[in-house]
Amino acid sequence: MINVLIIEDDPMVAKFNAIYLESIPGFSLAGIAENAEEGWAFCQSVKVDLILLDVYMGDKTGLELLQDLRREDISVDVMIITAANDKQSVQTALHYGAVDYLIKPFSFERFQEALTNYAQQRSKMKDIANVSQEEVDSFFLKSGKEPFARPLELPKGLTTRTLSVIVNQILKREPTSFSAADLAMETGISRVSVRKYINHLAEMNLLQVEVIYQETGRPLHRFYLQPGKVSILKSLLN
Known part of the structure; x- marks a missing residue:
């Protein structure tokens, strides 16, 4: 280790x-x-x-x-x-x-x-x-990569305050699943913004995602809190 x-x-x-x-x-x-x-x-x-x-x-x-x-x-x-x-x-x-x-x-x-x-x-x-x-x-030797290329940025508009609101709502829903639309309705934050935050939390391995295909053929992404990650998610509350 x-x-x-x-x-x-x-x-x-x-x-x-x-x-x-x-x-x-x-x-x-x-x-x-x-x-x-x-x-x-x-x-x-x-x-x-x-x-x-x-x-x-x-x-x-x-x-x-x-x-x-x-x-x-x-x-x-x-x-x-x-x-x-x-x-x-x-x-x-x-x-x-x-x-x-x-x-x-x-x-x-x-x-x-x-x-x-x-x-x-x-x-x-x-x-x-x-x-x-x-x-x-x-x-x-660096496999042809630019050694000091600027890495990708985190989602634009990411703020501690909004993150806390979204995290708090996820914790209220635990252990049930949710979609970006669910959180948008419950928090009053736009669905586009909510999606940025929950995708970021999924990228951090705090959320897992399940893709469900609806009758129309359109995919619906539902998110779950990763087992054992409740305490970590709580630590993000501002």
């Missing part, structure tokens, strides 16, 4: 990243720190394999913390997750050995790809003394 520390000063972002993380097999949340100082202290007392690190945080930036970690030769991998999209920040992260750089907002698919690739590379390096050139190339 790969133990991960999230260092992020926005509680909601940290919560979403934790949910994303724990939906990916092989990863375990070691803890959440609100700033660089808390993150540094955590690393001194708990074994951490990977840090998901924000850049802009209070008095000390994540990049400064990354430099401190390297200066003190602390053996931990770091993945930058930030809104900082300037060239200097990217170059600094690369210089100090960040394993990936995700620019906010990002999709779950991009997040999953970053962690999956990290786990695969970590597994390759485990228990081997020497590597071939082909293996080295697999670590450093």
Whole structure:
């Protein structure tokens, strides 16, 4: 199991990243720190394999913390997750050995790809003394992808307030299924907007979807809360 520390000063972002993380097999949340100082202290007392690190945080930036970690030769991998999209920040992260750089907002698919690739590379390096050139190339070459292409954005118009309204209604309906039309009628939010939110929750593996074909042949998407996810969904209430 790969133990991960999230260092992020926005509680909601940290919560979403934790949910994303724990939906990916092989990863375990070691803890959440609100700033660089808390993150540094955590690393001194708990074994951490990977840090998901924000850049802009209070008095000390994540990049400064990354430099401190390297200066003190602390053996931990770091993945930058930030809104900082300037060239200097990217170059600094690369210089100090960040394993990936995700620019906010990002999709779950991009997040999953970053962690999956990290786990695969970590597994390759485990228990081997020497590597071939082909293996080295697999670590450093990027299969023709643009290394710093901006990932897909989350659904437009996504807000904490509206998410809370929709989540609250889903919890009221649990364990029965629902459609976007059901939630739209009950919350007063447009069906188009509701669909964006519930599709996002399904993408986070909090909801499962069933497609039912009506007599007209048109598909109806009905959603169910994933077993064991009630507490996680409640944590999203604002």
